[in-house]
Amino acid sequence: MLSQLISQDAIQLDIEAVNWIDAIRKSAVPLLKSNKITNHYVERVIEIAKETGPYIVVAKKIALPHAPSDAGALESSMSITVLNQAVEFGHESNDPVKYLFFLSATDSTSHLEALAALVELLDDEVFLRLLDKSKSSEEVYRYIQNKERS
Numbered sequence: 507m508l509s510q511l512i513s514q515d516a517i518q519l520d521i522e523a524v525n526w527i528d529a530i531r532k533s534a535v536p537l538l539k540s541n542k543i544t545n546h547y548v549e550r551v552i553e554i555a556k557e558t559g560p561y562i563v564v565a566k567k568i569a570l571p572h573a574p575s576d577a578g579a580l581e582s583s584m585s586i587t588v589l590n591q592a593v594e595f596g597h598e599s600n601d602p603v604k605y606l607f608f609l610s611a612t613d614s615t616s617h618l619e620a621l622a623a624l625v626e627l628l629d630d631e632v633f634l635r636l637l638d639k640s641k642s643s644e645e646v647y648r649y650i651q652n653k654e655r656s
Contacts, residue, residue, distance in 0.1 A: 508584070508623040509651045511609075515540065516585040517643035526560075526595040526603070527552055530571050533587035533606035540583070543610045547578030555595075563597035568628060572609040579610040582617050584624075586646065588637045605637060627653060 516536035523529035534548040550573040555562055564570045573579070585608040592602035607624060611617040627633050633649060640646050 507654050508620045508627065509647070509654055511582060511584040511617065511620045512586060512647065512650065513540070513583075514643050514647040516583065517646050518585065518587045519637070519640060519643060519646070520590045521587050522591065523589050523593050526555075526569075526593050529569075529587070529589060529593050529595075529603065529606055530555070530608070533571060533585055533608040536585040537583055537608060537610055542579075542581045542583040544578030544580065547573055547610065550574070550577035560595040560597040560601075563595045563600045563603055565628060566600045567592060567602065567604045568600070569595060569603045569606045570609055571606060572611065575610075575612050575614070579612050581610065582612050582620075583610045584608060584620070586637070605634070623654070 518536060521532050523532055530552055531548060534543065537543045538545065551571045554573060562569045562571050587606040589604050592604040594601050595603050609617065636646060636649055
């Protein structure tokens with residue numbers, strides 16, 4: 507379940523970023539603070555994006571920063587970051603990015619169910635509006651929990 511990967515403390519709203527690299531680094535902060543990932547993991551996300559292009563931009567306005575588990579994923583987890591101003595990642599059709607879902611997975615399969623739940627959540631217009639309007643990480647976390655129960 508998605509709520510098992512995301513904690514209320516890992517939801518950041520109204521975050522300012524000057525560019526895509528800054529956005530990735532800021533979206534990683536909750537996972538760094540809670541020792542779910544290492545700094546090397548964050549840098550590896552950025553390196554891979556520089557090498558391969560904006561593969562992490564998975565839908566309009568949405569990025570899913572992640573790297574291989576052996577790059578420094580200490581625990582499977584996810585943060586949600588909502589930028590106050592969208593930034594360009596260099597994706598032809600899905601830029602600019604406003605929402606980052608920073609993923610840490612300790613293996614290649616255990617997080618797949620949570621990713622499926624995330625995809626379903628991202629199809630929910632009410633959820634995206636909530637991310638834009640909410641001033642409370644608790645409100646966002648409660649919405650995710652309630653969605654899982656229904």
